[in-house]
Amino acid sequence: MSTMNLTVHVWRQKDARSPGKMVPYKVSGVSEHASFLEMLDVLNEQLIDKGEEPIAFDHDCREGICGMCSLMIDGRPHGGQAGTTTCQLHMRKFKNGDEIYVEPWRAAAFPVLRDLCVDRTAFEKVQQAGGFVTANVGSAPDANSVPIAKEAADRAFEAAACIGCGACVAACPNGSAMLYVAAKLTHLHMLPQGQPERLHRAQAMVNAMDAAGFGNCSNHYECEAACPKDISRDTIALMNRDFTKGTFAHRPRDTKGDGAG
Amino acid sequence: MSWFSSYVRSSIGAKQVMAATGLAMVLFAIVHMLGHLGMFSGQDAYNAYAHFLQTLGGPKWIARGGLLAVFVVHVASAMRLVARNRAARPVAYAVYKPVRSTLMSRTMAMTGLVLLAFIIYHLLHFTLGMVQPEFFHKLDQAGRYDAYSMFVRGFQNVGIFASYLVAILLLSLHLGHGASSWLQSLGLRHPKYSPKLDKLGPAISLILFLGYMAPPTAVLLGLIKLPGA
Numbered sequence A: 001m002s003t004m005n006l007t008v009h010v011w012r013q014k015d016a017r018s019p020g021k022m023v024p025y026k027v028s029g030v031s032e033h034a035s036f037l038e039m040l041d042v043l044n045e046q047l048i049d050k051g052e053e054p055i056a057f058d059h060d061c062r063e064g065i066c067g068m069c070s071l072m073i074d075g076r077p078h079g080g081q082a083g084t085t086t087c088q089l090h091m092r093k094f095k096n097g098d099e100i101y102v103e104p105w106r107a108a109a110f111p112v113l114r115d116l117c118v119d120r121t122a123f124e125k126v127q128q129a130g131g132f133v134t135a136n137v138g139s140a141p142d143a144n145s146v147p148i149a150k151e152a153a154d155r156a157f158e159a160a161a162c163i164g165c166g167a168c169v170a171a172c173p174n175g176s177a178m179l180y181v182a183a184k185l186t187h188l189h190m191l192p193q194g195q196p197e198r199l200h201r202a203q204a205m206v207n208a209m210d211a212a213g214f215g216n217c218s219n220h221y222e223c224e225a226a227c228p229k230d231i232s233r234d235t236i237a238l239m240n241r242d243f244t245k246g247t248f249a250h251r252p253r254d255t256k257g258d259g260a261g
Numbered sequence B: 001m002s003w004f005s006s007y008v009r010s011s012i013g014a015k016q017v018m019a020a021t022g023l024a025m026v027l028f029a030i031v032h033m034l035g036h037l038g039m040f041s042g043q044d045a046y047n048a049y050a051h052f053l054q055t056l057g058g059p060k061w062i063a064r065g066g067l068l069a070v071f072v073v074h075v076a077s078a079m080r081l082v083a084r085n086r087a088a089r090p091v092a093y094a095v096y097k098p099v100r101s102t103l104m105s106r107t108m109a110m111t112g113l114v115l116l117a118f119i120i121y122h123l124l125h126f127t128l129g130m131v132q133p134e135f136f137h138k139l140d141q142a143g144r145y146d147a148y149s150m151f152v153r154g155f156q157n158v159g160i161f162a163s164y165l166v167a168i169l170l171l172s173l174h175l176g177h178g179a180s181s182w183l184q185s186l187g188l189r190h191p192k193y194s195p196k197l198d199k200l201g202p203a204i205s206l207i208l209f210l211g212y213m214a215p216p217t218a219v220l221l222g223l224i225k226l227p228g229a
């Protein structure tokens, strides 16, 4: 098994209010089978041994499904390997002696909390604004009682693969969240259960996205290239259509006595 | 109308305002180019076309007013968007490697600003006659403004030719992105048509570049001459 020695430049920032800077660290004996996060674990062990503060970074499942890991690696979200999250990126993609730059997502809507951890509450706010369907309580309906075309189910599923990591925002030169919001909208748009609130949902989630301080889309499509779940920009076109329909054709709601949503 | 102003201020609304005004200007640019290809049909035909446009009266002023409005909205909303996008990424990355965006898409603001300056210069040149006043509003034999000779004299000057070449190159870069981007902004995307439609921007750019540069190049090469020369 071959190991490597690397120089890792990491953004260090004490807390949300302190200024931060890039700090170079040497890390030795990294296995080529390690994931990128495991390499940071090794580096942290070495820092702790030296009595230094370990690097804070987000992670949870370490198997590409939770969306917590969120590192800008050498100028690409999740390191730029197609369809891969940081936790699933392997060190065999790097060479002995490499210099690697690791930064947090950069966006006004994602303030840095500490080192490489950012606050992604803005995504939750967008989701809360409309990313749900209204369902009756009581016993669960029979499976497949509502017919759904295979193509529609597939497209809903592709969009639902979004893990909300924020790589789209990180990759966008404008810090725009449109791919995330569009994925959430497309997921529900494609299904019959999503229809009653469809146009209202597009309005509500886009307004929440704007209020959170994300940038605008300039159709650079960096988001699509960065998405670890390969979500297509077609979802953004769909969102644009629904938003437009909602704006020009939707009858205003009677909000008297209106509950959630 | 409060829904309309919040639409225009929203992120998607602002994209669509850019798309609609941009599209209107692309259509104008195509018609404008076709008009100038008339330089190849000689002084009489070109001056007749110029005379027709200049004597339109009411419709001419409506078209000019409309174009100006579209232009101002496009520029003003672009400036607002650029400011918002800068604010959305307050700290730059130490290392950032774009992979999908193009040089054209990333330089839209810069090419747009240079085009703004060019269009003012272009109006001063051919509409207000302040760049080469000695050639402006001369009459031809039929008593019409001799737009043909003004055009020829303009592009016999290598400096003026070069400035237009640079401007048309930048226009092509701007539309290489813009003339396909509007489809996405308006949500016009479908797997049946999009692979072809994605080439619309580069295609329009190329056509406009060739169409706009053909008459000036013909002048510079001496293929289009002053009457009697």
Ligand code: FES
Pocket: A058, A059, A060, A061, A062, A063, A064, A065, A066, A067, A068, A069, A085, A086, A087, A088, A163
């Ligand atoms: S840690 Fe869960 S997706 Fe990477």
